[in-house]
Amino acid sequence: MKLLHTSDWHLGRSFHGVGTLAAQRRFADQLLATVAEEEVDVVLLAGDVYDRALPNVDVVNLFDDILARLNAAGVPIVITSGNHDSATRLGFGGRIMERAGVHLRTRIADLDTPVLFPLDADRPDGPQLAVYGIPYLEPRLVAGSLDAEPASHFSVTEAAVKLIRADLAGRAEGTAAVVLAHTFASGGITSASERDLAIGGVGAVPLDLFDGFTYTALGHLHGRQRLGEAVRYSGSPLPYSFSEAAHTKGAWLVEITEDGLKEVRRVDWPVERPLSVLRGKLPELLADPQWAAKEAHYCQVTLTDDDRPANAMEQLRTRFPHTLVLMFEPENARDADAKTYSQRVSAAVDELDLCCGFLDHVRHRPADDGEQGVLREALASVRAGEAAL
Structure with a gap:
């Protein structure tokens, strides 16, 4: 069975004032193309479907279109909610949508209710794959329901995992288990476009919490990364901050057989307009041919001129028309012990x-x-x- 691990779509997000809906529609095409080309059996979406709890109509319509296209392709999707989503709104109609292959795991009550798939389509009564979903758990709101004390990201996630392990223990031997979780697992690398789940890293949960599962599909961090062979972040499908300029966006293609995790390989989705971070004096940036390849990119520019140039943004945009962020750090800045x-x-x-x-x-x-x-x-x-x- 082939699973496509994605997360952090952030549908409806803007990028420094530039709308991303067209880019997200292009991502939807890439997603569906990958599903067809790789013969994906199930799509996983580990939280942050939307960028805000109340997305606008065009954004909801885009998500609706993606779900309809997956349904037409006969490919189910399992979705958890993230810290940007409204779990209640995202989960509305979930029990009805199950019949169309859209499996929503946004409620505490569903933590130990997996979505079940046969590992071998030709043997529906054979070994099964159980996909569990852990939505973003706000400790102050869910600790009581989970009997988790003290209220912390670790305690509520640990309680959720215990429920999953208890359910899995009662299932047939050979059942493979995949867990979706929208959380900050220690060992991950943050980027500026994510909202901290806790101050100072207190919200991080240890990796060994997920030991023993066939695969753990994480969401929240926007850089695709491997924390362990079977524990990974897929990252966001599009860059949402200039700290992600060096990221290659995409997903993980996960293959699971009756013998366990067979293979995990990356699927890349090139962005239409890359990001570049430039630094230097204005005359050099405007004239130096080394920057020619960056002219069509979204740019963040730091000028190091001793004096702040007049109309700096207007001048930059004559060569780099998609400059979105401009900062100044003169080379002759005073030493650290200068007066404030x-x-x-x-x-x-x-x-x-x-x-x-x-x-x-x-x-x-x-x-x-x-x-x-x-x-x-x-x-x-x-x-x-x-x-x-």
Whole structure:
């Protein structure tokens, strides 16, 4: 049996103000093409179907279209909810949708109710594959229902896994077990587009919690990664932050037989417009031919010019029209022991010193004689105006 492990679709997400719905429709085509080409038996979606609890109509219609196309292809899908989803809304109609091959696992009550598939389609009465779903578990909300104390990500996930192990123990020998879980398992690598499940990594759960399962399909981290041979994150199908610029997006194709986990291999889904992170002085970025391949990319640019260039974004977009993020880090920035702006303000001896300190702070160089002259005239004008009132 072949499973396609995906997660973190984040349907409806924008990327620095740019809508991603067209890119997500393209991903849907890639997903369905992979299902057909690889003869996938079951699609797994380990949480964060949507980017928000209340997705708009176009986003819901896209998800509906994906489910309809999978149904037409005769391929079931097992879905858990993530921390971006509303578990209640996503799970609505789940018992009816089961009949169409859409298996939703968003409720505590369904933790130990697996979706069952025959490992060999030609032997429906033979060994089975049991797919369990652990949705994102908010400790404060579910600890009581799970008798998990103290309320923590570890305690509630451990309680959920115990329920699964108890159900699995009562099933026929040879039953393979796959667990979907939307969580932060220790050993993973975070990226900026994920919302922390807990502050300071406290929410991480240890990998050995999933020991003994045939395969664990994780969601939440957006980089595809292997934490163990049978414990993996598929990552998101599209990049959702510039920290993911080096990621190759895709999924895991998982093959399970009566003998256990046979093979796990990557499936890549190239993005239409890659991400690039550029750094340098504005004249060099605009002229250097080494950046030619980046001209059609979404770009995050850090300018290191000593003085902040005028109309920097407009100039950059003459060569890199898809620049979305612009930052400034002058090379002549003061040493770490330089005074903070608040220290400069408190130490200013007069208005001119205060104004010059501000210029020094934002430009990383002091005001020259000409600029100080302009500031003196401006301050004198203000004083004269105040005196005339």
